[in-house]
Amino acid sequence: MSNRTLAGKCYCGAVQYEVVDAFLYAMNCHCSNCRRTTGSAFKPVAGIEREKLAVTQGVDGLLIYGGDKAHDAHCGKCGSLLYSMVRDGAYVHVTMGTLVDAPTIRPSHHIFVGSKAPWFTITDDLPQYEGHVTRS
Template sequence: MQLTGQCLCGAVHFTVEDALEYAGYCHCTRCRKRSGSAFNTFGGIRVDKLQITQGAAEVLRQDESDEGYDALCARCHSPLFALVRNREYVHVRLGSLMDNPSRQPDHHIYVAWKAPWYQITDNLPQFAELPSD
């Protein structure tokens, strides 16, 4: 099954397979600043499982490096996804999805950097940085 996603203004649309390998909440400083919130809710999947279906020319790549980049809509600046892990995976911002993914967030990462004013109140596993494989 395919999940659909889009930016706030509708210029960029994408599909991603409903086969996320992992999903969680990231509390790192970068994700907090990018989202303007206490954390980023994301799902990880191999990069070939995501397709831009409309507005590819409107995808703005920020902070591009050998590792990857953050993808935003160039018009409305909605964060859409990030290319990560040596450009092999994409972290889809779950808030950009129009559909409900089968896999729900099941952990918190970079809790050592979480906003001091935010309290995690669920019972999901928490990791100071990344969980070890």
């Protein structure tokens, strides 16, 4: 596991964060909510324990959509989706497109392909799941 810290930021730079390069998993989510929040065909995310991410600039400028234990964190100025708090607040899904530095991990599968955009074709060989993938 790496101790290297990665930088991330929103489009306008008002909100910046650091996260340890120790992601536990990464995937491409095709659900309609992820498509709407990103304006894209899917959202590449990398999951990590909540305490391994720190907002280093602009925390007061975050727009939080949701509750204390499950929410999306956007920049309040430019709207960039930076991360989602998930799994009862224990983990965050960092939107990989907001990382300035390249993480070690790469997405290993696609989820919610049952509701993917009909105009988008998945062209890689990664496993595809109709819904969510649960881990034992």
